[in-house]
């Protein structure tokens with residue numbers, strides 16, 4: 065803690081020693097008349113490091129002892145209020161002073177503290193603000209308790225003070241979902257006393273002076289919780305459980321709020337602390353922490369440090385089908401003007417209609433206003449004319465998955481666009497090197513692989529060719545940031561990272577059928593593991609024809625492609641829901657999968673030479689998951705992925721792998737790679753999987769995958 069002179073001139077500190085003997089520069093005190101302004105300055109986000117906690121504790125002590133000070137404003141330098149815990153301290157033994165003690169000390173301060181919030185007051189930051197007697201905020205600020213997203217509950221009284229401030233309904237919403245809320249909503253809910261339009265600190269000081277004239281409200285610890293309506297807790301438990309699915313933290317957070325409503329303050333605080341400590345060491349918290357760090361690392365790849373991305377202020381999409389319309393919607397959602405190019409006028413109209421349907425659907429579901437949907441469409445120009453692309457910064461091609469069609473599109477794009485424009489293909493399986501062959505300035509070309517529906521799915525695989533320049537790769541990462549997506553760099557191979565692992569998933573799923581499992585049993589086991597859908601249901605939804613087309617291409621290249629049952633289904637034109645049957649039968653107008661006798665007969669015929677086994681949920685999951693991990697290790701070994709955590713991000717954000725499992729690679733490491741190797745050896749000995757690859761065996765021996773980014 066340091067003291068600065070009074071803003072109006074001479075230092076007014078009654079304790080000059082604090083300047084010379086306490087050089088904690090992360091927390092400083094300035095006096096403006098009888099109001100002290102305590103400023104936290106711990107860039108980049110004023111995280112609650114040990115130094116900040118100590119500085120704040122010293123500040124409370126010093127200001128309590130200072131007879132000139134009547135009130136205290138707590139504010140932060142830089143772009144935000146205290147945005148949460150110090151992630152550098154995650155997983156390490158906590159060092160004093162502990163946050164709950166600090167918050168309690170601020171709450172017991174002799175002078176009223178006013179939290180002056182700009183940016184975000186999240187987690188521990190918001191708990192500090194709840195320790196203050198008042199909270200004021202800029203209009204753009206937000207507050208929240210996002211701990212459940214890391215598999216935790218708030219640990220410094222958030223679940224106990226929040227219902228005392230704003231009632232149980234608001235507390236349950238905020239604590240169990242973890243979503244931050246804006247200052248105006250927070251003000252309406254009573255979380256913030258006033259919104260300050262102009263200078264935050266000046267406004268907070270004025271606010272502090274006015275409250276000095278009135279009786280102070282009770283500290284939150286001394287307030288009671290308003291009674292909830294009958295049936296409230298049962299209803300809350302039902303809806304939180306439905307949303308959380310298998311995640312533990314949301315229901316535990318609900319239990320904390322309930323305890324806060326039903327027990328005295330100290331009992332509730334002890335219960336919250338106990339819950340926090342129990343969850344901190346849980347497998348789910350470790351998995352969610354891993355994903356949190358993986359996501360942070362993904363947006364700033366070290367290999368691009370210092371590279372300035374090409375600017376992207378406008379975009380075009382070629383092809384307005386499923387993917388093109390979704391990509392255009394994502395670009396519009398990010399505020400970029402979009403030109404949509406199709407092959408003829410009728411296709412332009414269909415493409416625009418696809419796009420309109422996306423926005424209208426969002427408006428119907430209440431995700432955006434009708435005006436916003438109209439505004440999104442007003443920013444789109446549909447055309448067949450490449451001349452409209454002369455000034456565009458980024459073009460994403462999403463035409464048919466056909467090499468010749470794509471090459472022709474890029475030949476025209478190379479001629480029509482600026483030499484600096486970024487030209488991207490959304491191909492799923494074609495080789496981007498071959499798509500780009502012969503275009504002028506191939507340094508501007510790369511793969512940007514979106515996932516369906518592109519306006520929703522978070523993953524963006526970024527696939528450079530040998531010629532792609534670093535500033536174009538960096539533009540891919542910058543685009544992901546603009547679109548609020550998770551970028552993962554992938555090398556060129558059949559299916560990049562995600563679809564290459566998906567192929568293994570499907571091979572394993574068929575091996576299971578050939579050795580005695582049913583489609584329904586396999587799907588149920590994978591759902592029980594936490595996936596939103598099993599592999600067969602997913603194929604029926606997406607259509608079996610896409611993978612069949614890709615297998616045909618692979619076989620034409622002389623590669624082997626194992627899908628004896630899927631091949632038979634496609635030959636029988638069972639392409640999935642769209643053809644009334646695939647791995648399951650469907651009644652017209654009903655998407656409920658029904659076990660199919662036709663499929664059972666095909667499986668029985670194909671399985672004649674296979675040994676039958678008894679399968680149960682766990683062994684089914686092992687038979688699918690460990691080969692996926694093995695493929696992940698191969699993907700690392702051949703450089704298709706640069707970081708093991710990138711593989712986890714691909715599966716989580718592109719394929720619905722449960723976040724709370726941490727992704728397949730994290731899950732395998734937590735389970736024990738030596739056990740995974742043994743399981744693969746056992747499966748391989750029965751012809752049910754490939755044997756473990758060298759990198760996986762080496763990683764098992766060394767206790768984990770080496771990750772160059774950590």
Ligand code: NAI
Nearest residue numbers: 383384385386387388406407411462463464465491492516
């Ligand atoms: P789609 O068949 O729904 O749409 C393709 C569109 O491209 C059609 O509207 C067609 O009129 C248009 N088109 C064809 N040739 C054109 C040309 N020369 N100029 C302008 N427009 C032309 O196909 P979808 O599913 O949108 O796939 C597009 C691309 O995205 C493919 O490369 C596919 O592999 C890839 N992809 C597809 C995913 C999916 O889940 N459907 C996921 C990720 C990538």
